[in-house]
Amino acid sequence: MAAACLTEWQTWRQQLLHNGERRLLVLAGSQTWAMAQARRLGNVCHSRQLWLGQAEPGQAALPVNKFQTALGQEYDSLVFNAFSGLHPDAFGAAAGTLVAGGVMLLLCPPLTDWPEYADPDLVRYVAQPEQAEGLDSPFLRRFVRQLQQDESVLVWQQGAPFPPLPPLSSTPWQPARDRQGCLNSQQRNALAHMLRCARTRTPLVLTADRGRGKSSLLGLAAHRLLQSGLKVLLTAPNHHAPAQALHHCASPLRFVAPDALLAEQPAADMLLIDEAAAIPVPMLLTLARRYCCIFASTEHGYEGTGLGFQLKFQPRLNTLSPGWRKVHIKTPARWSPRDPLEPLVFRLLALNAAPVAPPRSRSDDSTPAGADPLRFCWVTREMLQNDEPLLQQLFGLLTLAHYQTRPSDLRQLLDAPDLRLAVTLQGNIPVAVALVIREGPLPAALSQGVWRGQRRPRGHLLPQSLAFHGGLARACQFTYQRVMRIVVHPHCQQQGTGSRLLHWLQQHLPQQTGCDFIGTSFGASPSLLAFWQQNGFWAVRLGQSRDGVSGLHAVMMLWPCSAAAKHTLPLWQGQFSANLQAYRQGRWPEELNAIYQALDLLPPGVTEQQDSHIARDFAFYHRDLSCDQPALSRFVATHAPLQPLSDRQQQLLAALLTPGALPAQTAREHGLSGHKAAITQARQLLQSFFMVPSET
Template identity: 70%
Template sequence: MKMALDCLTEWHSWRAQLQHKGERRLLVLAGSQAWAMAQAQILTDDLQAPILWLGEHPSLRPTTTALAINKFKAALGQEYNGLIFNAFSGLHPDALGATAGTLKAGGVMLLLCPPLTQWPDYADPDLTRYVAQAEQALALNSPFLQRFVRELQHNKQVIIWHQGAAFPPLPCLSAQPWQPQVDRKGCLNGQQRHALATMLHCARTRTPMVLTADRGRGKSSLLGLAAQRLMQSGLTLLLSAPNQEAPSQAIKHCASPLPFMAPDAILAEQPKADILLIDEAAAIPVPMLLALAQGYCCIFASTEHGYEGTGLGFQLKFQPKLNELSPHWRKVHLQTPARWSAQDSLEPLIFNLLALNAEPQSPVGIKKAALHTRWITPATLVDNDPLLQQLFGLLTLAHYQTRPSDLRHLLDAPKVLLAVTFQGETPIAVALLGAEGALPPPLSQGIWRGQRRPRGHLLPQSLAFHGGLATATQYTYYRIMRIVVHPHCQQQGLGSQLLAWLQQHLPQKVHCDFIGTSFGASPSLLSFWQDNHFNALRLGQNRDGVSGLHAIMMLRPCSIAAQQVLPLWQGQFSANLQAYRQGIWPKDLTAIYQQLSLVPAAHSAKLDSLIAHDFAFFHRDLVCDQPALLRFVQSQARPDTLTIKQQEILAALITPGASPRLVAAQYSLSGYKAATQQARNIIKHFFKASSES
């Protein structure tokens, strides 16, 4: 059904009022995709540029920017008069949350979707991000969408137009007009003026500061305004953020060039600066933030709730540590919206739909006799939204980059388990686990040889391909993706109790060979997992660019088969570490190595030979395979076909820890790929496969 002329006139008049009031709204177009797209074009036909259309689209006017759903980050830092989100292309929660913040005051977000009763069973393309193989998504229904639809229908400010029905009545608007007024300093309200003055004072007195706000409060623009004033006063500034896109508004509001460096680059190079501005600080790991705070006078700006990271972990984990480091630090929080009216209904709606304001309930004292642990299903969470909010709030504390997509993963991903410890009815500890492994032989061989890399299955893939454990993909793992204890209940053994409960109850619920974990190896975390009988089997040689820590993978056996194979894997891991320590060993790994509980080195010559063969003839990784390649070459007679130079190049390339790039430069090779290919070609000489050499 198309809009009648009088309805269209009413729509235009209502939108003019919306603009005057500075509010934003959501209009849901529920029906077929063709119908929804046609109505969206009619409803936005009079809008001035810029307009953003996400997802599949018809032919659009030049004033409309079209982006694929997964390219939503290209819209960050922009502002739009209209926003069309085609959920037929996938309801990507991060994209929804991020782009809603780009809609200007007076704008309407149009959400195109299937009929609401059918939507949870729709083959949503976004579901493919939560399964190992795309076809698995076809059989899934979506508890996330069940909740999403329910919340849309219960919200009186949401306009829902069903295909075949008349155009819906439009909600009444607030009586208060809204018009932002920019003062001579560039501020839009009193809170901004106070925040700017505090930032300037803190910078000039070298006092650390934390500026927090939800989106649309002008936090990043204030960073830019402050930077301009400080540089004019002669101070040297440096800007950092989790990625280069995050501080675009800060750069935009600074008239002078504002140099940017990634956090890990700053820590590595230690450039000189009077003040370090850090935008979206909640998306940066706490150890890295503390290291930056030790080296610089920092102004930290952080979104409280958002798609880049959660401010809850930042608030509960980082700020107490900052207090120990600099007790005189200052904090300012912006509440007043700068880009839309305080009466805006879109922001609280998006917060609710994506659980962006989820927070754990604070427990009242811990009585161990009152504690109990049980499994919680997605169906339970959909039917109990307060529990969902509390559990998701707890999970946000376990990782510095919690995103709205993590909510959908929790509710929709298959083979995800949630174990929760309660004090009475209050959740105080939670472990989120995902099933991995038990892969079919053709896929396992493809992973081993570097030819396949299916989504998910982190532990078996990495242990096989990077760790050189050929049979790793055959076993079943439940990886603990997150485990967290409420901050008020920590240091009481609750995390260890939860792991012990999992060890006992997980094999009763599902077939499981190993419980596993992968994390950044800090001393405290390494002690925690080792104390709970987890065994290290892979250690990353390089620091993670985001966490600043070396990744480590650890397993605890559950089945008899796992108990039998684990010592063999541990022996191989110990032999590889021994080889790296005798080769080129990063100094910062020494402390981790000394803390590890290792079995005696005991490599398998047969496995080393298999690694060497499949490195030579397929696509295994040179740096990861260096220990096995070195042992293999040392155990073999030297082929007569190798020249002296080839022997020198090979010796340099298979030295454990050696950089292929540096070796390439030493021997006038074009780069990493050329050096790796040279190593493959030389290793081929050790096998009786002359036709392939």
């Protein structure tokens, strides 16, 4: 690269800053060449640089999967080494840290070869790493096509001259802060709302996409509130996130981590929560009960939490504080509204994907009697790759269905080899969609490792969890088609559309895949349980703790397809019923009563052989105490130890095996050092009931 090109590059970057815009430069070639060019281009500007992925020796870099630690920071230059894996969440989030005048350098193989490249990120979408070998990536093929269609993208191919730098507009973008520290009218309006809500003790939710100055506004508001004599605290999911808030607060502002807030409960007139969507919903609700809060949240959650905040937290806040307020900021603060990089990132990751609304049904519908306007079909990855409008509609529908949707879900949709997509169409409009993934069976040695808590391979949620957590020894031997998500467009809900799609799956999946079970796992609520039970599914596992984001208890349900499955499912249901009965006689969370009442259950049924199997492998391996407590308590009640236990040991064992008892709490009550010590004691005491196994 000639010195003249570097000089031209530096001048062009200065003009880019003058305009308040950002750009993407693709360095396509070998990794060695791309890293060398990225270093030379970065050295010219002597800027704040973030490098994600592998770098040259001596170059400071952050692993791609650690991208969250960069959130809340600002950079003039960003290097994303896609040779280390094109992690969609990391790509989207990192782009939001790039300030005006910044350039994102994307290091990748030659564009024509990239879709066949052995991308390390592909292993996240397969159960075993070897399954990723030789996979073609429709996601990368679409990604490359989007890059090539965008005129703002600069591409430098190895062996070709440095690309000509396009002329830039002479229109300046020089935002100036007013006396309050705000950069535009939307920020001024938001700050006024924040101060007003603080005075009236009214919770406020501040939302925006990245780069709108949410964190800066928190700092400005904190300064004003502290100056007025109020006690203000700041929290965030990690200590990196609030950097901008602390920077923009001219008064000393105390940061307290969320878990410390819950444990210590320091006094405060106002609690400011940065990146609130990345904090679990139950934790947010607890904080909202204890403090008057301002919640700042990213609208499009690149980490998969934005929708959770919108769909799960805000409705609960309605009940907790009906008068809460919401302010949204649209105008960018870190870059000009003319910036082409943000809309490019949104297109690359389908962040604006939305379903097409079908016509609303009418009571005077003139459809002839017996006519069926709905049709069902499979949509393949090839169809999605070649039909961008269809991809946008279906991904938009899937986004409506789940509160943890993230850009990585788009890659899974296009690249995961064991994924199937069933669609309900009204005319040509998708009105319902089901995402189904194949799981199990697992090899015998791996199944035993899962059962004993020694192995935890990627994927295979149902067989692994039913075996390890549910105590169902044969679970890993069966084949499952798990319905990961099923969603019906709001215009078509409460009309039986979801049940009809599920019935279509029940007809076609066993014929086409030879599966033993169709299954599902979701956050339990009485209404959702009713839907699945009405369609013939039976619960076989209920989580005893809440999900960190949804605040709900996970339930797993199955519909049997094969003769073996139909024989086995009642046995599993009997064991599940027996375990629930044991939990209800022990320490039972009150919030589970409504779920229990909604469950269709068979009579309890267990075998002494199964309980002994669980007890033995808990004692000598790594099975989970909380999940095994019902079986362990039944076993101890009917068996005598080979080595007598003292009264103290018997009391400790009884306490540890009480269904629902928490090991850490039991440890405190019995003078043990903590959770791990309690588990160790439980294993050692159970070992006294068995001969030491000869196998390893």
